[in-house]
Amino acid sequence: MKKPAVILLAAAILVSAAAASESLISKSYLTNTYLPDVEKQVSQRIEEKTEDTYQAALNDLNQKHSTYLALAGGEQSYAASLTDLRFKKGDMVTLSTGSGGMLLAGSASWSFTGGAVVDVTAGQTVASGSALTIRHRYLAGENTTASVTITSDTAVLSVEGYYSVASGSGVDYNAMADALFEMGLFQGSGTAYGSGYDLEVPSTRIMGVVMFLRLIGEEQAALSSTAANPFADTPAWCDRYVAYAFEKGYTNGVGENAAGQLLFAPDRQISANEYMTLILRALGYTDSGTTPDFTWDTAVSKSVAYGVLTSGEQAMLNQSSFLRAQVVYLSYFSLNASMKNGGILLDRTAASSGLGRSEFERIMSGVTVPRL
Secondary structure, eight states, rough: HHHEEEEHHHHHHHHHHHHHHSSSSHHHHIIIIIHHHHHHHHHHHHHHHHHHHHHHHHHHHHHHHHHHHHHHHTTEEEEEEEEEEEETTEEEEEEEEEEEEEESSSSSEEESSSSOOEEEETEEEOOTOOOOTTTOOEEEEEEEEEEEEEEESEEEEEEEEEEEEEEOSSSOOOHHHHHHHHHTOOOOOOEEEGGGGTTTTTTTTTHHHHHHHHTTTTTHHHHHHHOOOOOOOOOGGGGHHHHHHHTTTTOOOOOOOOOOOEOOTSSBBBOOOHHHHHHHHHHHOOOOOOSSSSSGGGGGHHHHTTTTTOHHHHHHHHOOOOOOHHHHHHHHHHHBBOOOOBBBBHHHHHHHHHSHHHHHHHHHOOOOOOOO
16 A cells, blocks of 8 residues: 555646746656655655554464463364364363354253353343254353353354363264264254254154165165055155064054054154064064063063163163163163174174174274163
8 A cells, every 4th residue: 555655646646847947956866865755754664553453463363372271272173164073971062252052952051150152043142051042042251161061962052263072971873863863873864954963853664664674784675665654644755664574573553543454653653562572573672472582561671681681771771761761771782782693793794784783893993882
């Protein structure tokens, strides 16, 4: 901006000089001496005026940078816009001034001392210790360092701005879901956030059957099946799954309606006993005949007796809601469960799915989640 001003000034002088009858200043003096000196003086003035502003802005940026580094121990992350991330119970997400978040699934609570956190959606501040409201947008106020602690087994939190994460001690259902997804044994529900996993919602009977068929490597066999569907209450998208599962004896439905039609109850919530019934059947145990190995309502306890589940896992299933997260947990660890007649379930899965056992093992080696 400074050179155009100097040039205009010089032009004015030259014009004035040319208009005069007797020029007092030569053109060479203007070009070689006067203009360079004016430009130098202008530059000095500009630098003097902007130095204070520049230093103030630089100091402010350095202070913020130091705050961010102290906040995260040098491991600060940044999201330019709301970015959804999956977390497990006990994880703590720390947000600095100007950063924010939105809880999309699960539950979490705020903690901060001093400053303020604003619920932008509701147009009010929130108290430390209060729970986040689903789909409300929050913002950490001036001079505020606020933390979000995940209180549910899993959660999806969308973050924006600078944040850091301290890992909690909860079961990492997300890691197991990622592994099962990579192995082709688990798929999302179509939800647009959190990888579509929906680990925070209850699983239905049809979800359980589809997951079971993938787990034993027979999804493609089910989709190409020509078996008749005996159930009167199943939607078209799951027609092949339930027809195949019934033909193979994996499921028998829930009974008949008044018209004598067989019902499957696809949208009914599946229980831990019902899902473990499918797992035990896959392992070669039976719940029919004169000497059954188990009954549907003893599937969990019998799974402990057969070494499929641990007592800690039984306690977990008895104390918590049976969500898609728990379906993922049982599915993942059942892959290494012993079959009744020898071998492990992974042998059957690998043989039927087309993905080599070594590839399954490679993926599973990246998961370090301990069993309960």
